[in-house]
Amino acid sequence: MQRSYAIIGTGALGGFYGARLQHAGCELHFLLHSDYEHVRRHGLICESKDGDFTLPKVNAYRDIRDMPKCDVVCVCLKTTQNHLLPQLLPPVVKDDGVVLVMQNGLGIEAQVAEIVGAERVMGALCFLCSNKIGPGHIRHLDYGHVGLGEFAIRGISDRMRAIAGDLNRAGILTQLHEDLAVVRWQKLVWNIPYNGLSVVLDATTSELMTNPHTRQLVEQLMREVVTDAHRCGVAIADETVGKMLAYTDKMIPYRTSMKIDYDERHPMEVEAIFGNSLRAAQQAGAKSPLLEELYHQLKFLDARNTASSR
Amino acid sequence: MQRSYAIIGTGALGGFYGARLQHAGCELHFLLHSDYEHVRRHGLICESKDGDFTLPKVNAYRDIRDMPKCDVVCVCLKTTQNHLLPQLLPPVVKDDGVVLVMQNGLGIEAQVAEIVGAERVMGALCFLCSNKIGPGHIRHLDYGHVGLGEFAIRGISDRMRAIAGDLNRAGILTQLHEDLAVVRWQKLVWNIPYNGLSVVLDATTSELMTNPHTRQLVEQLMREVVTDAHRCGVAIADETVGKMLAYTDKMIPYRTSMKIDYDERHPMEVEAIFGNSLRAAQQAGAKSPLLEELYHQLKFLDARNTASSR
Numbered sequence: 126m127q128r129s130y131a132i133i134g135t136g137a138l139g140g141f142y143g144a145r146l147q148h149a150g151c152e153l154h155f156l157l158h159s160d161y162e163h164v165r166r167h168g169l170i171c172e173s174k175d176g177d178f179t180l181p182k183v184n185a186y187r188d189i190r191d192m193p194k195c196d197v198v199c200v201c202l203k204t205t206q207n208h209l210l211p212q213l214l215p216p217v218v219k220d221d222g223v224v225l226v227m228q229n230g231l232g233i234e235a236q237v238a239e240i241v242g243a244e245r246v247m248g249a250l251c252f253l254c255s256n257k258i259g260p261g262h263i264r265h266l267d268y269g270h271v272g273l274g275e276f277a278i279r280g281i282s283d284r285m286r287a288i289a290g291d292l293n294r295a296g297i298l299t300q301l302h303e304d305l306a307v308v309r310w311q312k313l314v315w316n317i318p319y320n321g322l323s324v325v326l327d328a329t330t331s332e333l334m335t336n337p338h339t340r341q342l343v344e345q346l347m348r349e350v351v352t353d354a355h356r357c358g359v360a361i362a363d364e365t366v367g368k369m370l371a372y373t374d375k376m377i378p379y380r381t382s383m384k385i386d387y388d389e390r391h392p393m394e395v396e397a398i399f400g401n402s403l404r405a406a407q408q409a410g411a412k413s414p415l416l417e418e419l420y421h422q423l424k425f426l427d428a429r430n431t432a433s434s435r
Numbered sequence: 436m437q438r439s440y441a442i443i444g445t446g447a448l449g450g451f452y453g454a455r456l457q458h459a460g461c462e463l464h465f466l467l468h469s470d471y472e473h474v475r476r477h478g479l480i481c482e483s484k485d486g487d488f489t490l491p492k493v494n495a496y497r498d499i500r501d502m503p504k505c506d507v508v509c510v511c512l513k514t515t516q517n518h519l520l521p522q523l524l525p526p527v528v529k530d531d532g533v534v535l536v537m538q539n540g541l542g543i544e545a546q547v548a549e550i551v552g553a554e555r556v557m558g559a560l561c562f563l564c565s566n567k568i569g570p571g572h573i574r575h576l577d578y579g580h581v582g583l584g585e586f587a588i589r590g591i592s593d594r595m596r597a598i599a600g601d602l603n604r605a606g607i608l609t610q611l612h613e614d615l616a617v618v619r620w621q622k623l624v625w626n627i628p629y630n631g632l633s634v635v636l637d638a639t640t641s642e643l644m645t646n647p648h649t650r651q652l653v654e655q656l657m658r659e660v661v662t663d664a665h666r667c668g669v670a671i672a673d674e675t676v677g678k679m680l681a682y683t684d685k686m687i688p689y690r691t692s693m694k695i696d697y698d699e700r701h702p703m704e705v706e707a708i709f710g711n712s713l714r715a716a717q718q719a720g721a722k723s724p725l726l727e728e729l730y731h732q733l734k735f736l737d738a739r740n741t742a743s744s745r
Contacts, residue, residue, distance in 0.1 A: 325635060326735055338734035345727075414724035417655075424648035425636055 127152060128291060131195040131217050135160065135169075135185075137257040138227060139201025141265055142297065144171045144180055149295035154184045154192050156213070161187040163260035172258075173265035175296060194219045197288060199249075200226050203386075204233060204397035214240050223284055225249050227271075229316060229382070230397025231309055231405060234276040246276035247285065248305045250312055254379075270298035274305030310354035311361060315369050316398055318346035320383035321419040324393065324426060331378035334370070342415075344370060349415045353406035392431050395423045437462060438601060441505035441527050445470065445479075445495075447565040448537060449511025450573040452581075452607065454481045454490055459605035464494045464502050466523070471497040473570035482568075483575035485606060504529045507598060509559075510536050513696075514543060514707035524550050533594055535559050537581075539626060539692070540707025541619055541715060544586040556586035557595065558615045560622055564689075580608035584615030620664040621671060625679050626708055628656035630693035631729040634703065634736060641688035644680070652725075654680060659725045663716035702741050705733045 129152040132143035147153040157164055165185040186192045198218045224241050226234050227249040238246045250272035255265045273285050281301045289299040302308045319330055333339040347366045354361050386393045399420040406413045439462040442453035457463040467474055478491040496502045508528045534551050536544050537559040548556045560582035565575045583595050591611045599609040612618045629640055643649040657676045664671050696703045709730040716723045
């Protein structure tokens with residue numbers, strides 16, 4: 126069976142994965158906002174370290190009600206737009222379809238489950254460095270692999286394997302996870318210190334790793350997130366912290382996605398990544414003081430940053 | 436008996452208090468560095484909300500060895516210069532004299548006691564808004580009152596009363612404290628949140644109070660400092676936190692002294708205010724996570740700020 130895909134939010138992430146899937150032969154439908162006219166006429170351009178390609182003709186939509194119901198609905202908006210999901214998702218997902226949450230943060234799948242039912246929700250962890258450099262014009266810089274996990278059940282489902290097959294044919298390395306919560310928390314171990322401190326201290330990952338004080342703080346934040354995960358019933362191996370530090374030491378100096386949003390005066394995903402994690406941890410009885418301090422700092426910066434851009 | 440005063444560090448603070456004391460008839464000796472030539476020739480100017488005045492002739496020194504031994508030696512350097520104190524203090528303090536530590540932070544009196552002996556040390560808490568706007572030119576903006584406390588003993592000593600008498604004659608409101616540790620920690624309850632967050636978030640006190648997230652964080656930091664003080668054997672009333680918040684609500688939007696240092700690319704007093712407090716609290720068994728996170732953030736910013744100014 127050939128699966129149809131809807132891309133909800135055709136930006137740096139949705140544009141990249143959607144273009145790769147269509148390039149590999151899948152049926153794709155793209156929801157666009159500001160770029161709609163341009164993409165309808167000119168299609169998508171993907172510049173990539175794995176090879177450039179162009180899609181002169183794509184199925185572009187400005188209104189969700191014009192889209193056909195699809196097998197796989199990929200949520201590729203920034204989480205700051207998720208208040209739109211109750212309007213966007215029901216018209217476009219087939220009864221036996223799946224909504225693939227390709228966003229950062231914790232607890233988004235549960236929000237989507239409220240809208241479409243838990244059994245239709247799947248999570249995708251995207252490890253991607255890409256930018257949108259013009260209307261319908263994506264530049265893929267690095268990485269791109271995806272982790273998949275079911276929301277309502279544990280273990281590896283047939284539909285996970287089917288979607289992974291499509292992604293693999295599109296050249297996207299895909300890992301199947303038996304427990305989505307574990308990998309969501311694992312990703313937070315990296316995202317919380319580096320996304321948060323890069324914004325608060327106006328710093329790249331390598332600056333944070335070079336200064337002994339921020340290096341220590343990164344490690345303390347990581348250990349706090351590991352403790353929070355335990356409180357929430359998710360075991361993360363102690364060695365994860367050391368591995369992530371070593372992995373980041375070897376990365377090229379990197380401007381985090383949250384820092385890019387901040388610099389471009391876009392709303393930051395503070396609630397999805399920090400607020401939801403903090404509330405989950407504190408509801409489970411953790412104190413999470415380091416995370417809470419960072420959360421309050423980011424909320425202050427986000428409010429000022431988006432207020433002054435208007 | 437007429438007391439002689441030495442001002443070690445004739446800047447916004449030392450210049451202000453020294454000029455006021457000389458203006459009131461005390462014998463003053465000023466140690467200067469970059470402003471020496473100018474002040475030797477032209478004296479000191481003090482613009483003040485309480486009335487402007489000029490001292491055309493002052494006893495100015497560039498070398499501590501040229502100064503007479505004094506009864507009261509006022510340490511008015513930034514604490515980032517305190518590595519100089521072992522050279523500066525012994526030549527200038529009389530055998531029965533007193534070193535008055537007029538600096539911010541915790542544990543400075545103990546460092547001075549190592550140099551001149553604990554019985555010759557007194558602490559002064561200065562509540563002063565002033566700037567040095569040119570060589571020997573002080574602008575006094577607001578406040579100015581001083582709290583005095585003995586270091587080696589508790590209670591109110593005769594020499595405290597004598598120094599307070601001189602300050603009062605110079606128009607400086609002075610409060611005598613029976614326990615220096617209590618008031619040092621009390622001042623930290625204000626200094627730690629506002630100095631720290633004003634730098635990390637590039638914010639005035641009123642911005643920090645208006646945003647609900649930073650307001651909550653300020654209060655959490657204050658409560659943590661109160662807990663730290665308790666661990667160190669110092670009781671601070673719970674209502675202190677509410678009073679300080681209300682007091683700051685009524686202040687005009689204020690750029691903290693640490694923020695001014697940061698903006699002018701001077702070294703910040705991170706160790707005196709944050710590092711010493713953190714170490715004292717953790718040695719007493721407190722965890723102080725909020726203070727520790729702020730400390731690491733400030734150390735990172737201070738290192739980058741002073742590195743790029745060279």
